[in-house]
Amino acid sequence: xxxxxxxSPADIRQKQxxxxxxxxxxxEVRSFLEQVADQAAxxxxxxxxxxxxxxxxxGELQEFKKREQLLKDTLINAQQVIEAMKAxxxxxxxxxxxxxxxxxxxILQEAFARQGRVxxxxxxxxxxxxxxAAQVRGVLETHQRLLAEIEAGE
Numbered sequence: 387x388x389x390x391x392x393x394s395p396a397d398i399r400q401k402q403x404x405x406x407x408x409x410x411x412x413x414e415v416r417s418f419l420e421q422v423a424d425q426a427a428x429x430x431x432x433x434x435x436x437x438x439x440x441x442x443x444x445g446e447l448q449e450f451k452k453r454e455q456l457l458k459d460t461l462i463n464a465q466q467v468i469e470a471m472k473a474x475x476x477x478x479x480x481x482x483x484x485x486x487x488x489x490x491x492x493i494l495q496e497a498f499a500r501q502g503r504v505x506x507x508x509x510x511x512x513x514x515x516x517x518x519a520a521q522v523r524g525v526l527e528t529h530q531r532l533l534a535e536i537e538a539g540e
Contacts, residue, residue: 393426394426394430395423395424395426395427395430396423398419398422398423398426399419399420399423401419403415
């Protein structure tokens with residue numbers, strides 16, 4: 387297929403044909419060329435509008451692609467921040483649990499130590515009770531003997 391030259395409406399309007407015998411009616415040819423030139427002008431105008439619209443849409447598409455990439459990057463950054471926050475929260479929770487376990491262990495140790503001291507105090511009090519009972523018995527026996535001696539000497 388041969389490539390056709392591009393004709394402007396003005397080229398079509400200015401085209402001259404050789405006049406030959408038994409040729410076409412020049413007025414009819416001129417009228418047809420005028421119609422073709424008008425249609426070519428309309429197509430050129432429409433083509434120009436479509437090209438401008440296409441360029442505008444290409445610009446918008448580029449802007450949308452930039453925004454899309456920015457949104458993707460923002461989403462990735464947000465996900466990374468969330469993951470980092472989760473990791474930090476997990477570490478902090480582990481630290482809090484570890485500290486709580488340490489404090490609980492210390493409280494238990496102190497409770498067991500206090501329980502031991504209380505038992506020692508109870509054992510000591512029991513010993514003191516036995517000692518005091520023996521001392522009171524001894525004092526009573528001494529007072530009974532004195533009382534018996536006093537009553538006998540009367």
